[in-house]
Amino acid sequence: MFTSTALFAAMLAMAPLSVNAHMIMANPVPYGSPNNSPLDPSGSDFPCKVGAGGSYEVKKMNDWAVGSKQTLSFTGTAVHGGGSCQVAVTTDKTPSPSSKWKVIYSIEGGCPASTPGNLGAGGALGTFPFDVPSELPNGEMTMAWTWFNKVGNREMYMNCAPITVSGGSDDSAAFDSLPDMAVANIQGQGSCKTSEGSDYTFENPGKYKTEIGTGPFVSLCGGAPAGGSGGVNPGSGSPPVANPGIPVTPSAPAPSAPASSTPIGTSTLRTIITVTAPQGPKPTEGGVFAPGASAPTPKAPLASQSSSAPQPSPAPSTPKPSQAPTIPVNKPDNVNSGTGTGTGTGTGAGDSSCSPDGALVCNGEAQFGLCNWGKVIWQDVAAGTKCQNGKIAKREYTHRAQRTAV
Numbered sequence: 001m002f003t004s005t006a007l008f009a010a011m012l013a014m015a016p017l018s019v020n021a022h023m024i025m026a027n028p029v030p031y032g033s034p035n036n037s038p039l040d041p042s043g044s045d046f047p048c049k050v051g052a053g054g055s056y057e058v059k060k061m062n063d064w065a066v067g068s069k070q071t072l073s074f075t076g077t078a079v080h081g082g083g084s085c086q087v088a089v090t091t092d093k094t095p096s097p098s099s100k101w102k103v104i105y106s107i108e109g110g111c112p113a114s115t116p117g118n119l120g121a122g123g124a125l126g127t128f129p130f131d132v133p134s135e136l137p138n139g140e141m142t143m144a145w146t147w148f149n150k151v152g153n154r155e156m157y158m159n160c161a162p163i164t165v166s167g168g169s170d171d172s173a174a175f176d177s178l179p180d181m182a183v184a185n186i187q188g189q190g191s192c193k194t195s196e197g198s199d200y201t202f203e204n205p206g207k208y209k210t211e212i213g214t215g216p217f218v219s220l221c222g223g224a225p226a227g228g229s230g231g232v233n234p235g236s237g238s239p240p241v242a243n244p245g246i247p248v249t250p251s252a253p254a255p256s257a258p259a260s261s262t263p264i265g266t267s268t269l270r271t272i273i274t275v276t277a278p279q280g281p282k283p284t285e286g287g288v289f290a291p292g293a294s295a296p297t298p299k300a301p302l303a304s305q306s307s308s309a310p311q312p313s314p315a316p317s318t319p320k321p322s323q324a325p326t327i328p329v330n331k332p333d334n335v336n337s338g339t340g341t342g343t344g345t346g347t348g349a350g351d352s353s354c355s356p357d358g359a360l361v362c363n364g365e366a367q368f369g370l371c372n373w374g375k376v377i378w379q380d381v382a383a384g385t386k387c388q389n390g391k392i393a394k395r396e397y398t399h400r401a402q403r404t405a406v
Contacts, residue, residue: 047158061163068132073125085128112125148182192220360392
């Protein structure tokens with residue numbers, strides 16, 4: 001049978017160590033004698049771990065002159081992997097659950113320390129300098145430190161301290177324009193529940209902000225990855241790790257035709273000529289073109305151009321071919337078997353109207369073109385050939401050996 005002493009010793013052995021289990025704000029000097037536990041998730045001791053009707057005992061008044069530098073510091077070792085903190089102020093000297101808190105400094109990540117777990121013996125806690133902003137009105141009021149831990153239970157910590165502001169505004173207009181303090185993991189405050197394992201970004205951190213965590217960064221309530229919002233670091237301590245965010249690159253205008261991975265708007269002539277036995281040209285043969293394009297299918301980049309709809313337009317001049325299209329010609333005694341292709345990249349003498357689409361058109365004997373959407377682009381015929389009566393033929397041939405191209 002256990003004695004009361006043995007039972008007490010067993011309970012101590014099984015219980016988690018709580019003397020330094022959590023964190024307490026050391027500076028500014030807080031009200032009374034705060035414990036190191038988080039706020040009750042029911043909201044019964046919100047705000048300041050005091051709650052409605054609680055006592056706010058002033059141990060030391062913290063004097064804040066506008067523009068002066070103050071330091072946020074802590075005692076304890078269980079930093080729970082860090083997290084994100086805010087410094088907020090209310091004009092109430094004895095805050096209640098309905099008090100209005102305004103943020104004057106946000107620390108996204110690395111607060112109260114930047115470490116994977118908890119600090120060991122002699123571990124270094126972070127200190128966070130900040131400037132007293134000019135938006136604060138003069139008089140006695142209350143500041144709060146809030147903390148949303150990165151690892152462990154989903155909690156919110158909050159310690160409060162009395163302050164006297166001097167050199168500030170005589171009205172509250174600028175103060176009222178500051179962002180509201182974030183609240184999470186507390187019932188009855190319209191708050192959300194945080195996700196574990198992240199450094200948190202605040203929806204509205206205000207213009208006085210630093211970002212020093214290791215990430216991943218997620219929105220306090222959204223749980224989705226987020227970038228920094230470019231606040232001003234009011235302190236002069238170690239420079240924070242800035243998060244520049246993802247630059248926004250303007251997208252190119254969407255084409256009217258289905259998108260592809262090939263760059264659009266570049267144009268190079270590519271002509272395929274098929275040689276067959278003598279017959280009339282067919283409108284659908286003689287070349288490969290993009291539907292609705294004003295120039296033939298690209299091969300190598302030239303000048304950029306764009307089109308909002310597949311409508312015919314004057315084709316640009318194309319470079320003079322480096323080599324003329326090659327037209328294979330079969331032997332005279334094998335007139336039904338010859339087919340071949342040729343390619344060229346170049347400009348002819350300009351363009352003109354034509355009809356019908358698909359027809360081979362001559363520009364004298366030295367140039368030919370294929371009618372496409374009512375327009376034709378001239379190019380030189382191959383050496384030893386000529387364009388005549390809508391056909392490509394050898395310049396020197398017998399009647400038995402004549403070949404045409406369509």
